[in-house]
Amino acid sequence: MISEIEKDETIKKRKFGGAREDELWAWIIDINPISFCDFLAQRIGAKPNFLEMLFTDPSLAIRCVFHVWTCYQYRLVGDGKWTGAREAIMNYRKRMGGP
Numbered sequence: 230m231i232s233e234i235e236k237d238e239t240i241k242k243r244k245f246g247g248a249r250e251d252e253l254w255a256w257i258i259d260i261n262p263i264s265f266c267d268f269l270a271q272r273i274g275a276k277p278n279f280l281e282m283l284f285t286d287p288s289l290a291i292r293c294v295f296h297v298w299t300c301y302q303y304r305l306v307g308d309g310k311w312t313g314a315r316e317a318i319m320n321y322r323k324r325m326g327g328p
Contacts, residue, residue: 263298275307292318 241260270276282290293302299321304314317324 266300266303270303270307273307275303275309277302277305286315289315289318297321 244261267276277293279290279294282293289305299318301311301314301317301321303309304311305318
């Protein structure tokens with residue numbers, strides 16, 4: 230666990246520079262939310278394999294990789310799998326009030 234934390238700290242410093250210790254809010258900008266969600270999803274078995282998806286459901290894979298990121302992609306596989314996740318991803322524009 231310590232080595233994972235140290236590796237993560239090194240990557241964050243390289244990307245964002247070092248945050249000042251006295252700035253309580255500074256840790257927020259040090260975290261890429263998508264990478265963090267991917268990290269957690271991988272640990273619990275909820276991260277979809279987009280390469281595999283490219284062969285089984287290419288339109289969904291393209292939507293997940295090249296369009297707006299949504300948390301529904303973590304409901305495609307794993308224990309929390311939801312049958313409506315694909316439709317929610319494919320129709321996100323309608324829910325957001327877009328064309």
